[in-house]
Amino acid sequence: MKLLFLPLLCLLAAVTHAAPANSKPVRALLITGGCCHDYEFQAKSLTEGVKKFGDVTWTVINEGGKSKDARIALYDNPNWAKPYDVVVHNECFADLNDIAYVRKITAAHQAGTPAVVIHCAMHTYRLLQQDDWREFLGVTSRRHDHQATYAVRPVVKDHPVMRGFPEKWVTPMDELYIIEKLWPKARALAVSTSEADGKEYPVIWVNDYHGTRIFGTTYGHGNVTWADPIYLGIVARGLLWAAGR
Incomplete structure (x- = not known):
């Protein structure tokens, strides 16, 4: 009886020891702001919507107003990403052209912070x-098609991010970004077809950025x-996958 009971005790001890690490919430940082979108609504929708999928604590930085070239002060701290398990980039600063500034961002992700x-x-x-x-994102894009409702076709159905995703989802009115290049370590999970040129473009993907997990989607205008709810589900699963959950 003692011989049978001892392995059970060891198993229970291992499970008990592992539980606290698995029960910790994901620490997420949302960077948002800039041109062309309702970032207050998007931040609220994201932080509330993710609750259905996992335990996530949020820090939200919404800076730059409607500017196209604002700078986020947090990035001046070389350790800006260290307190977080994942960073969500939902900013729009198309006209900022400063490689030294941008490398403050990419360095943190190259060092291991998922995004x-x-x-x-x-x-x-x-x-x-x-x-x-662009290497960090996993895609290169500089323009988008007109707004329309776009059918989204999964091309990788067995990836954890795509679990529960319908065979075909049609977006609400949104923009299709033209992807000039899918980077070598990026993998398209779903595509949509342009009404303008008839070509398929990645709209959901994952990227391996120097060993760091990156999840991306071009939808969300x-x-x-x-x-x-379909959109929020894919973003939530992408966030949890990127964070290793």
Whole structure:
């Protein structure tokens, strides 16, 4: 009896010891602000919507007003990302052209802090001649098609991010970003077809940035998208995957 009981005690001890680490909430930082979108609504929708999928504590930095070239003061701290398990980039500063500034951001992610990149993050810093930001994103994009309702077709159904995603989802009114390049370590999970040129473009993907997990989607322009449960689900699963949960 003692011989049978001892392995059970060891198993219970291992489970008890592991539980606290798994029960800790994900510490997420949301960087948002800039041109062209209702970032207050998006921040509220994201932070509330993710609650259905996991325990996440949020720090939200919304700076830059409607500017296209604002700077986030937090990035001046070389340890800006260390308190967080994942950073969500949902900012829109397309006209800021300063590679030294951008490398303060990418260095933190290259050092191991995962990220989620949404919509206008792909056009942020698009004037840069250097590709540091684009390699981090996993895609290169400088323009988008007109607003429409776009069918989203999964191309990788077995990835954890895509669990529960419908066979076909049609977005609310949104913008299709034209992806010029999918970087070598990025993997498209879903695509949409342009009504303008008939080509398919990645709209949901994952990227391996020097060993760091990055999840991205180009959708997320208007409030109707941010109110859609399918959209919030894919962003939430992407965030949890990036954070290793």
